[in-house]
Amino acid sequence: MNGADAIxxxxxxxxxxxxxxxxxxxxxxxxxxxxxxxxxxxxxxxxQNAGHAANGYxxxxxxxxxxxxxxxxxxxxxxxxxxxxxADSIPLVCITGQVNTDQIGSDVFQEADVTGxxxxxxxxxxxxxxxxxxxxxIHEAFFVASTGRRGPVLIDIPMDIQLKRIxxxxxxxxxxKMRTYxxxxxxxxxxxxxxxxxxxxxxxxxxxxxxxxxxxxxxKEVRSFVEKHSVPVVSTMMGLGVxxxxxxxxxxxxxxxxxxxxxxxxxxxDTLMMVGARVADRAVAAPxxxxxxxxxxxxxxxxxxxxxxxxxxxPIVGDIKHIFLDFLEAEFETRxxxxxxxxxxxxxxxKEERHSSRDFVNPQSFVHxxxxxxxxxxxxxxDVGQNQLFxxxxxxxxxxxxxxxxxxxxxxxxxxxxxxxxxAAEPGTQVVAVCGDGSFQMSMMELATINQxxxxxxxxxxxxRYLGLVREHQHHNYNDEYNMVFIGEEPELxxxxxxxxxxxxxxxxxxxxxxxxxxxxxDDKTVIFEVSIDPEENVMSx
Amino acid sequence: xxxxxxxxVENRSGxxxxxxxxxxxxxxxxxxxxxxxxxDKNISCMTIVSSGDDxxxxxxxxxxxxxxxxxxxxxxxxQEAINRELMLIKVKYNKSNRKExxxxxxxxxxxxxxxxxxxxxxxxxxTPERTEHFVKLLSGISIVELARTGTLALAKCEM
Numbered sequence: 001m002n003g004a005d006a007i008x009x010x011x012x013x014x015x016x017x018x019x020x021x022x023x024x025x026x027x028x029x030x031x032x033x034x035x036x037x038x039x040x041x042x043x044x045x046x047x048q049n050a051g052h053a054a055n056g057y058x059x060x061x062x063x064x065x066x067x068x069x070x071x072x073x074x075x076x077x078x079x080x081x082x083x084x085x086x087a088d089s090i091p092l093v094c095i096t097g098q099v100n101t102d103q104i105g106s107d108v109f110q111e112a113d114v115t116g117x118x119x120x121x122x123x124x125x126x127x128x129x130x131x132x133x134x135x136x137x138i139h140e141a142f143f144v145a146s147t148g149r150r151g152p153v154l155i156d157i158p159m160d161i162q163l164k165r166i167x168x169x170x171x172x173x174x175x176x177k178m179r180t181y182x183x184x185x186x187x188x189x190x191x192x193x194x195x196x197x198x199x200x201x202x203x204x205x206x207x208x209x210x211x212x213x214x215x216x217x218x219x220k221e222v223r224s225f226v227e228k229h230s231v232p233v234v235s236t237m238m239g240l241g242v243x244x245x246x247x248x249x250x251x252x253x254x255x256x257x258x259x260x261x262x263x264x265x266x267x268x269x270d271t272l273m274m275v276g277a278r279v280a281d282r283a284v285a286a287p288x289x290x291x292x293x294x295x296x297x298x299x300x301x302x303x304x305x306x307x308x309x310x311x312x313x314x315p316i317v318g319d320i321k322h323i324f325l326d327f328l329e330a331e332f333e334t335r336x337x338x339x340x341x342x343x344x345x346x347x348x349x350x351k352e353e354r355h356s357s358r359d360f361v362n363p364q365s366f367v368h369x370x371x372x373x374x375x376x377x378x379x380x381x382x383d384v385g386q387n388q389l390f391x392x393x394x395x396x397x398x399x400x401x402x403x404x405x406x407x408x409x410x411x412x413x414x415x416x417x418x419x420x421x422x423x424a425a426e427p428g429t430q431v432v433a434v435c436g437d438g439s440f441q442m443s444m445m446e447l448a449t450i451n452q453x454x455x456x457x458x459x460x461x462x463x464x465r466y467l468g469l470v471r472e473h474q475h476h477n478y479n480d481e482y483n484m485v486f487i488g489e490e491p492e493l494x495x496x497x498x499x500x501x502x503x504x505x506x507x508x509x510x511x512x513x514x515x516x517x518x519x520x521x522x523d524d525k526t527v528i529f530e531v532s533i534d535p536e537e538n539v540m541s542x
Numbered sequence: 543x544x545x546x547x548x549x550x551v552e553n554r555s556g557x558x559x560x561x562x563x564x565x566x567x568x569x570x571x572x573x574x575x576x577x578x579x580x581x582d583k584n585i586s587c588m589t590i591v592s593s594g595d596d597x598x599x600x601x602x603x604x605x606x607x608x609x610x611x612x613x614x615x616x617x618x619x620x621q622e623a624i625n626r627e628l629m630l631i632k633v634k635y636n637k638s639n640r641k642e643x644x645x646x647x648x649x650x651x652x653x654x655x656x657x658x659x660x661x662x663x664x665x666x667x668x669t670p671e672r673t674e675h676f677v678k679l680l681s682g683i684s685i686v687e688l689a690r691t692g693t694l695a696l697a698k699c700e701m
Contacts, residue, residue: 115556116556116559119559119563120564120567123610144610180610180611180612180613181610302608303607304601304604304605307601308601308604311597
């Protein structure tokens, strides 16, 4: 047994059934060994997308996604995929081949210091120098990636170590013991009592839920809590779907791209519980936002997030699920009917505008209709740009629908490979990727992967011939002086669809849009649905 | 505000760059940095002096704690610790200033550790303020080379 065989065996022990990646000489021993195991190896078309596909896979199953690429350019191409996962705290184990140990540092062919390059956006990285360390390192990598604040872990492994004989292979089963890594899981009991006291006295409490709720698998607990204590909920972009869109206590997404009612709730609340949310710039840059005079309760598994952006009155470090289980066990009850009624009045008075033009598809209505037509258990993956914001603002999410997007990093081209990852994880799930002209062209090469490995996904391309969100920015900030945002008439998507052997549909306006959406979603085949959007359409509520 | 971080880290290759990289990436200042093995050869101690507002100083500690190579962090303010810095200074001398140099060294408890026909090398080990003061005292004398360790600090012995 050599090092590569050992890695493959370790991956099987960790329950890995799919690896996304690309080949190359420095990672060849690895793929050779993976080929002998019951693991599906998915060959993407560029390494970055291996990261995104593993990301979609991880978010679907709630366990670490795995990708593997070769040294040098393979590894550097993967960096964006790693950074994207890091920004959204998605657990990944990324394996990169490296040149032979004795060549490291001598700038040989396809050598790049990937552990150095990735340092500021991995949770941890390893460069394996001794074949005997393989079982320990792989075991630690999965543990680190999928506990505490989730995130990507990088394992760089030189070719000679992959080929070296491993004397005896013994895979540890117990939790790794690491003196430098002990994430806090359980919330401090005293702090929890304090929060209960505050909630009992609060007149206008509000929960702002972030991606941490999903990462800790606490959706059910959070819902039970807010229903029991009648606490209204708003979400960040990463928290979309924490409650179904039509839940009486859900008031939409906050932020400068969010819903007016959610921002109003955020402004007017007296007690704000930030639950698994970083409260980053995009979420709180809402008009007239201030936290003065509010009681701020911040719950996060990462102590460094607490106090980073806003200073909390009461911090609770811990896993959201554990914290909410503790809340549910505590004997207390609160009602906030006056506050809820007030928010309901606001909600009734604000109607999201969905004006429609005869000449184009209205993107707001389209997203609304599309999400209503999707299956209850489907996954909607939004890309980055106007398409993302149209999606966030207008999507209807149900109990079991999931919404994925690159929230923190805002990586264009995320949706199609991430949707592939969803499909790899759950072949029966309906997956829709929504992108724009720009983001589609950043990952359309994956249409070949989709066919080769049978990951049928539904792709919406909102076409307006512009990199729309930046055009909009230039419209507001540069007096309509448009630079580097017109992306041209090409390619003809019907021909792209034909070239890759996938279905094609097109809507130029709203005529018969419901039927077209119905047709688009009618089967389990890959279809590109091109929808024409007004190039002048703006999404931001300036 | 200034703060001293005494950081115990795993003595592995690449750890220094990970810690230094963290400071660069998050725009934290490093006023000084000194690294060396501890009594346990698997553990190194990094003494980092940094400055910034309260929030930054708190973030430094929290972000350092997130690093998986960091075992333990002790933080203290200057007055809570014994701080020392070692400095070597090579100066040019001649007949007219030799005596002055000797006097300054004597007054500041600095040692002459090497000497040639034109150059004297002086060693001083003292608090960062006093080593800085020493450099000022030598301002009239031409300094050829200067090297310093950065601050080393340990919390004062408990009473």
